[in-house]
Amino acid sequence: MPEQDKFLVDPFDFLADMFQRPPLFGEYTVDRLWQDEHISQRMLELHLDKDTELASRPHAFIERSAEWIKSRFEIGAKTVVFDYGCGPGLYTSRFARMGASVTGIDFSKRSIDHATAYASDHSLEVSYVLADYLSWETTDRADLITLIFCDLCPLSPHRRQTLFGRFRRHLKPGGHILLDVCSLAQFESKKEQTVCERNLLGGFFSPHDYFGFLTAFKYDSERVSLDKYTIVERGGVRHFYNWIQHYGVDELAGELGENGFAVQEVYSNVAGDPYEADSPVLAVVAQVV
Numbered sequence: 001m002p003e004q005d006k007f008l009v010d011p012f013d014f015l016a017d018m019f020q021r022p023p024l025f026g027e028y029t030v031d032r033l034w035q036d037e038h039i040s041q042r043m044l045e046l047h048l049d050k051d052t053e054l055a056s057r058p059h060a061f062i063e064r065s066a067e068w069i070k071s072r073f074e075i076g077a078k079t080v081v082f083d084y085g086c087g088p089g090l091y092t093s094r095f096a097r098m099g100a101s102v103t104g105i106d107f108s109k110r111s112i113d114h115a116t117a118y119a120s121d122h123s124l125e126v127s128y129v130l131a132d133y134l135s136w137e138t139t140d141r142a143d144l145i146t147l148i149f150c151d152l153c154p155l156s157p158h159r160r161q162t163l164f165g166r167f168r169r170h171l172k173p174g175g176h177i178l179l180d181v182c183s184l185a186q187f188e189s190k191k192e193q194t195v196c197e198r199n200l201l202g203g204f205f206s207p208h209d210y211f212g213f214l215t216a217f218k219y220d221s222e223r224v225s226l227d228k229y230t231i232v233e234r235g236g237v238r239h240f241y242n243w244i245q246h247y248g249v250d251e252l253a254g255e256l257g258e259n260g261f262a263v264q265e266v267y268s269n270v271a272g273d274p275y276e277a278d279s280p281v282l283a284v285v286a287q288v289v
Ligand SMILES: C[S@@+](CC[C@H](N)C(=O)[O-])C[C@H]1O[C@@H](n2cnc3c(N)ncnc32)[C@H](O)[C@@H]1O
Pocket: 030, 034, 054, 055, 056, 057, 084, 085, 086, 087, 088, 090, 091, 105, 106, 107, 108, 111, 131, 132, 133, 134, 147, 148, 149, 151
């Protein structure tokens, strides 16, 4: 589907389509969300806002999380870290200050440009790569791969399999992955709903006047939620599909197992807090079997 469709359909059909439950993981629009000129600027502002939990977690949490990662994985001068989906470098900068050899991979040019400028301004050595991590290749191998802020969850099972394949190839023998995902407790707290607002989310989707519709669906047996955004501007309409796969410990361990990883530790978050079943997030450390 082209990014912006001309508005030639009957309004009834348009609304019927909006309320229709889409096929599971049928449309992938993650790249559209992070790469759009206007939205990526709003995302960057959210990453850098130290108190919000929308694009990155609050900076006080990231500080605590980075310190925990440092002690858990003994990050120091010889540690090679690949941070998949590094955003503007909130973790990579901290790992670099610990002396690690760090590569940050992200397909948002806005974020990579910011991260690169920040590293240069603060004399930090970080290798930033503007790439889709589902296809990025390297001959280097990491001691630790991080995928932080539930970035596994928007991916279809097929894309997750692809990503795990990359992880397996990009790790040194004995290396670890650390990732967090949305939990089943978070799935339970969600509800199906429809919201319509002029300039939905305060102009997040466009610098121009628009009507934004959120239609939220739940796929109970698969534990998947979808926030489907339909953005209607003069002359066209755009769609954004925010899929989220939710996991219990067994489901995540099972999926990792099918992809050649064994879970070693389970936490409530990437700051190493003990696992609790009602936590909205769960984090794991895993190694290639
Ligand atoms: C929710 S943000 C988290 C950023 C960072 N991990 C943090 O916690 O501050 C997700 C990041 O992953 C990036 N991303 C998502 N899918 C990606 C892909 N397939 N390839 C590269 N980057 C991707 C986005 O551009 C965005 O910067």
